[in-house]
Amino acid sequence: MAGVSRSAVSRTFTDGASVSARTREKVEKAAKSLGYKPSLIARSLATNRTKLIGLVANNFQNPAFLDVFDLFTSELQKRGFRPLLVNLSAETSPKKFVELLRQYSVDGVIVATSTLPTSFATSFQAAGIPVIHTFGKYEANANVHVVGIDNVYCGAMAADLFSERGYRKVALLGGPEAATSTQDRAAGFLKAAHDKGLEVAATCFAENYTYQAGRDAMQQVLREDGIEAVFCGDDLICMGAMDAARAAGLSIPEEIGFMGFNDIAMAGWDAYSLTTIRQPIRDIILSSVELVVGMVENPTRSAEIRLFPCTIIERGSLKPV
Missing domain, CATH: 3.40.50.2300 (Response regulator)
Known part of the structure; x- marks a missing residue:
């Protein structure tokens, strides 16, 4: 219909390809009349992309x-x-x-x-x-x-902040234990805590990255008396842990502190006002x-x-x- 070659049509619909203004006008007019659009599937067969x-x-x-x-x-x-x-x-x-x-x-x-x-x-x-x-x-x-x-360095950041705030007896509540990010954050936190003279009185891991998993895992931390602050490897896990602490009658941050990871939008909600590490x-x-x-x-x-x-x-x- 346009009266041009297939290659001219192809160039017209290829970004950056060389085609004259007159040829482009003919092709676009014919395409509009026919309701034609290039087939991405056909193009992938020709280009192998x-x-x-x-x-x-x-x-x-x-x-x-x-x-x-x-x-x-x-x-x-x-x-x-x-x-x-x-x-x-x-x-x-x-x-x-x-x-x-x-x-x-x-x-x-x-x-x-x-x-x-x-x-x-x-x-x-x-x-x-x-x-x-x-x-x-x-x-x-x-x-x-x-x-x-x-992630190793990020875990150390949490321990350093706990030390600066005067905490001495702390806990680690990580994400799933098999996750490489959990392993690295735990390694960084535990080493820095040791170097700063902190006592890591409890170490546990949530089954997955969910609110309920964090709330459930916090029960293990609560078995240890006198925990002053908890570093959680994920914000959503941390929110579940915070609510578990509140349900146990602890006030935040007066009786126990929390630190999360990721800085999701919910971390800034008034209900949590979570100090966290932003990725x-x-x-x-x-x-x-x-x-x-x-x-x-x-x-x-x-x-x-x-x-x-x-x-x-x-x-x-x-x-x-």
């Missing part, structure tokens, strides 16, 4: 993931890519998900969870799929891209998207470790100096 990025995640019970999902999807879409969401749920073997994403011929994968070892991400790499491990464990000799934070979620996600898009263009790109600093957000759940 699907523009699909697998987004592998779990922890859907935690409201923090809604912000993570929103940022990932919007940033990928801005760059012309589409996310293919994969819910890990209770499954932790990578084999099933590697095969699933290969069937969809994804251009890359973002493993967006801190609960898995680096070996999970390298399974995609071994299958020839460009992969980024977002919120992944920092390892000096990692051969896969990792974007996140230094720079936006910076981490923007960097991850930049890396995965870059790897689609250059799959042999050398692995990078990008760690972002965290900050303490002080509210009212710890006693003042």
Whole structure:
């Protein structure tokens, strides 16, 4: 209908391609008349690029993931890519998900969870799929891209703050014990607490990243008399723990202090006013998207470790100096 070649039509609908103004006008007029839109599926067959990025995640019970999902999807879409969401749920073997994403011929994968070892991400790499491990464990000799934070250092930040506030008998209430982020935050907290002369009188772990799991795990902490402050490895867990302490008749922060992790929106609610460690979620996600898009263009790109600093957000759940 436009009276031009197929390649001219293709160039018209390809961003940045060279096509004359007259040819573009003819093609666009014919397309409008026919109601034509380029087929992304047909284009992927021709280019061997699907523009699909697998987004592998779990922890859907935690409201923090809604912000993570929103940022990932919007940033990928801005760059012309589409996310293919994969819910890990209770499954932790990578084999099933590697095969699933290969069937969809994804251009890359973002493993967006801190609960898995680096070996999970390298399974995609071994299958020839460009992969980024977002919120992944920092390892000096990692051969896969990792974007996140230094969880060991963040755990030490909590112990240091407890020491500054004059606490001496403290507790650690982590997330799921198998999570690499929990292990690292616990290691950093316990070492710094020892160095500062703090007594860690109770160490326990929540079954998952939920309010109820935090409330249930706090019962173990409450068995130990005289706990002055509790560092929780997640804000939602911490909120459950705070309410368990209140139900036991303890006032916050007068009789017991609490510190969380992540700085989700609820942490600022008056009911909690939670002092917490803010993870720079936006910076981490923007960097991850930049890396995965870059790897689609250059799959042999050398692995990078990008760690972002965290900050303490002080509210009212710890006693003042």
